[in-house]
Structures are given as C-alpha cells and as structure tokens.
Amino acid sequence: MILSQRKALMLPPLQLAYIGDAVYTLRIRLRAVALGLNMHQLHRYTTRYVSATAQAKALEALMEGLTDREMELVKRGRNTHARHSVPKSATSAEYAAATGLESLIGYLYLTGQKDRIDTLVNLIDDRINAQEN
Secondary structure (H helix, E strand, O other): OOOOOHHHHHHHHHHHHHHHHHHHHHHHHHHHEEEEEHHHHHHHHHHHOOOOOHHHHHHHHHHHOOOOHHHHHHHHHOOOOOOOOOOOOOHHHHHHHHHHHHHHHHHHOOOHHHHHHHHHHHHHHHHHHHHOO
C-alpha cells in the first residue's frame, strides 16, 4: 500500500510508528539472516538495533542527516504519548525517541520511499558498528 505524502501525513504518529516498528524490525532481521547467524546470534544481533534504547541512539546518530520533513515526522512521533506505560528497559525519553524513529520509518514505507529506509538503516548500522569497535 502506497499513500500520497499528504495522506500519510494525516495519519496519527502512533499509527506511523506501528508500521515503522514492523518495517524496521523486519529490515534488521533480514540483515541478520543474510549474515548467516545461528538462532542465538540472530537474537543478539537484532536486539542491538530494535530496543527502545538502541533506536534512541540510532535516531541521535541520524539527526544531522535528516531532511526538514523527516525532522518534523520525528518530532511528531517523539511528542506523541502512548496510552500505555514505558517499558522498564528504557527511559521515557528513549521510548519517545524510538517512537519518533518508528514514525519516520512508517511514513517512508507508506509513501514508497524504501531506498531512503535502506539508506537510514545503513547509516544506523555503520554508527552502531563504529561505536562497538
């Protein structure tokens, strides 16, 4: 399903984040499988990227390279409050930042900007690998 940018912008940020969470997780899992990792390694690799804490760090690494519209989407997602509690493994600020990243990914996916998603995920991967080495 591809939406116009106008229609995608009318969706609530949490709906964008809902889609973005699934898309981001799938992209990371596909990368892990492509690396030929065993099941234990798949889980460890994936959790480096998909926790709220990891997504908050990923967003921080991307901020300077985002367009104005992308920044607007991140801010909308970050400033939206979910009606459920924040996971114990993350602070409320990390959870909000993760929601901002997921909102952006959801918008990009729904508007057919899969190349941009790939670019952002590659940047995230580069930054995480650089921090660990």
